[in-house]
Amino acid sequence: MKTLVRPVEIADRRPRFRSNRTSQFTESVIREMTRLAVEVQAVNLAQGFPDFAASEEIKRAAQEAIGQDFNQYAITWGAKPFRDAIAAKYRKWYGLDYDPEREITVCCGATEGMIASMLAVTNPGDEVIVFEPYYENYGPDTLLCEAQRKLVALRPPDWTFDPAELRRAFSKRTKAIILNSPNNPTGKVFARQELQVIAELCQEFDALAISDEIYEHILYEGASHTPIATLPGMKERSVLVNSMSKTYSVTGWRVGWVLAVPDLTDSIRKVHDFLTVGAAAPLQQAGVKAMNMPDAYYQKLATEYQGRRDLLMGLLEGAGFKCYRPDGAYYIMTDIQDFGFEDDHTFVRHMIQNAGVAAVPGSSFFSDPKQGCSLIRFCFCKRYETLIEAGRRLRKL
Secondary structure, three states, rough: OOOOOHHHHHHHHHHHOOOHHHOOOOOOOHHHHHHHHHHOEEEEOOOOOOOOOOHHHHHHHHHHHHHHOOOOOOOOOOOHHHHHHHHHHHHHHOOOOOOOOOOOOEEEEEHHHHHHHHHHOOOOOEEEEEEOOOOOHHHHHHHHHHOOEEEOOEOOOOOOOHEEEEEEOOOEEEEEEEEEEOOOOOOOOOOOOHHHHHHHHHHHOOOEEEEEOOOOEEEOOOOOOOOHHHHHOOHEEEEEEEOOOOOOOOOOOOOOEEEEOOHHHHHHHHHHHHHHOOOOOOHHHHHHHHHHHOOOHHHHHHHHHHHHHHHHHHHHOOOOOOOEEEEOOOEEEEEHHHHOOOHHHHHHHHHHHHOOEEEHHHHOOOOHHHHHEEEEEEOOOOOHHHHHHHHHHOOOO
């Protein structure tokens, strides 16, 4: 008679069922802060989702698509009208010509776009260069691919990098560099000269640039977004990732896309197919409407976010924070050394419990937590009333 393993014994042996890939990272600190905020009804300036309404036109397009029965699978790599609209938008804005049939993959948000792209182009042991501080997903993405991460520092106050340090990070094992501009968490917008340095190294070392561009239209005071794919010789070695989430204030829709030349797209589509099959069909139809929004929509988006940025910076500085002014995206990195707390996690939990405002510990954007222990990130993609209430509460600190 066989001996059954009791549940408690299975629990004792639990490491047997934990892969090495997942044992090296934790759950999202950003989402953790949101849960803590909900528990105590704190103002959530941690997770970057708007608390205001999305465009009525885009929402109506989604409602109409459901009513018109766009409720079954679209083509795995994206409904043709949506891919055509994406191609037209990139042609108009950047002069980039992508073939909707062979070079565009619609996926479930930029998050899936990034991991699908990395799984498609990297092998275990390949090196991937990441600028630090970095959006927290990029660490687990490289670990899930069993790639080796090489870090290059972005240094405050302007979050610049040292070209010599970047060159040292490249080697014959470098498969790709991850670029996020406008940048989360710093708000840095990479200048064309900086992109040129990156492009020349990619070509010299035969590496790819995987470019996360979800904040492309959220720019301030004359800052300009340049896709690295527009630089000479870079379209063939660029993977451009984007989504509807930030530009159109629909973070819950999870509709994104990846642009790449045909041989790269072929691999990316295979991974995407078996990860998620496809993005939501009716929301792709609404995406056609989004891609055709007039220029005034994007101008208004940037203007309104600049107003929110300036408001929150004033409130934070009035509460004793040292702020690093962002040129793009919708986050403000702040220095908390003057508050006298042991580290960023202790401070953020104190702030949630005693002031009722949530932010993200800066250490979650660094491989070595010590480097970010005096930083925290606030987001300002919120109603003015929300930001004002956060400022009122922060005065308690």
